[in-house]
Amino acid sequence: MSSVPPGTPCWADLATPDLADARRFYPGLFGWTDRVAPQPEAAGYTTFRCGDRSVAGAGPPATEGQVPIWSTYVATDDADLVTTRVEAAGGQVLVSPFDVFDQGRMAVFADPAGAVFSVWQPMANPGAELFDVPGAMCWNELVTPDPEGAKVFYELVFGWHPEEESADPVTYTGWRLGERIVGGMMPPLAEDFPADLPAYWTVYFAVADADAASARAAELGGTVLVPPHDTGRGRVAALRDPQGALFSVVALTR
DSSP states (O other): OOSSOTTSEEEEEEEOSOHHHHHHHHHHHHOOEEEEOOOGGGTTOEEEEETTEEEEEEEOOSSTTOOOEEEEEEEOSOHHHHHHHHHHTTOEEEEEEEEETTTEEEEEEEOTTOOEEEEEEESSOOSOSOOSSTTSEEEEEEEOSOHHHHHHHHHHHHOOEEEEEEETTEEEEEEEETTEEEEEEEOOOTTTSOTTOOSEEEEEEEOSOHHHHHHHHHHTTOEEEEEEEEETTEEEEEEEOTTOOEEEEEEEOO
């Protein structure tokens, strides 16, 4: 069973053309260790661990020429049912549900604005085993030019209810599922993000010190896309790894 309820982000993994460098960069940044899947057909898929718990993964691109990207996985108890909902809501099925050995069942989708996300129906692998502490995933956020369309789509697919809060200079939306806010959404900020980026999901990893993590990422060959700055949730920075995959770090205040 998943370590989180259905409808909640439960895993993140990186598609990258240089797995060897990912195994250098991310352990150097977060202190992770790595475990490479032994099956030849897994193509070197790597599970990153924080202490003795799995926190994220990395594998080769699904298609030649795919842009390096971190993907958000949402837990589900029925990947095939989610597929039906995505199609009915106007999204696109990029990869139909399939079994990943005995680990789980997954599928890959795009919402109507083009943001790619995945679902994970756990079997032997529950997803991430640690959240909200330094070195672990702590937040997942949709950046989209069509927030109103996203509100309709994700409520139909996952039952998320949007809750808006004022945030300078934009209105920020939290995704509520039952008693929890499970993710967020914001429009793109032209001054912070490249104008040619499509809608996308970004993954946040918790760190003890966002300034130190940003400096360390640069030392390891990454890029500081948005320098550390204070928000209501903590001190945040947006980074790119040496191959160009975008992710964020946050020193949580709560």
